[in-house]
Amino acid sequence: MRYLETxxxxxxxxxxxxxxxxxDIYGDPxxxxxxxxxxxxxxxxxxxRMASWLDGWAADGIGQWAVEKREAPGHVIGFGGLSYKDYGSEMRLNLGYRFATSAWGCGYASETARASIGFAFGEGEREAIYGMVRPANLQSIRVLAKQGFRQIGQLSDVPGDPPSLVFxxxxxxxARECGK
Incomplete structure (x- = not known):
């Protein structure tokens, strides 16, 4: 089983x-x-969705992590990781995360993102990781910025809504950020 600790x-x-x-987490409004x-x-x-995530791990060697606190193993507080996502006309390696509301504001998204990125770049020849965020989601934009992501464009992915920001x-x- 693939496993990381932070x-x-x-x-x-x-x-x-x-x-x-x-x-419980993704069904919560x-x-x-x-x-x-x-x-x-x-x-x-x-x-x-879980079947799709399991298929992603099998096919790509990366995927979504179940996130637990070290002090409370066995209790999932969120999910995060990497999977391939359609960016209009191109499949790109996408960072995503979602946590139970009880885990918000603790920095767990940043910690999960950092570990996921390190795993992805350490496991093979991946050249880039992307993130797509709704413009009003300032917390997720901050998480991406903390990891060194830069905005490279927008994608009109929801008809009638402002375009998502692409990082x-x-x-x-x-490698420069980590001194490697």
């Missing part, structure tokens, strides 16, 4: 047993404030 967190590759936690698709509508939908972190920028 100062405060355990990140482990998701398993089918994480489906209820996935639904509060965690979907900036998600134009809204909360997951059912546990069945969460099962389908990128290259392997070279990451």
């Amino acid at each position: 100062e405060r967190l355990i990140l482990r590759a998701v398993t089918a047993e994480d489906t209820q936690a996935l639904f 509060a965690t979907n404030l900036y998600n134009p698709n809204g909360p997951y509508p059912s546990l069945d939908y969460a099962r389908q 990128m972190l290259s392997r070279d920028d990451y």
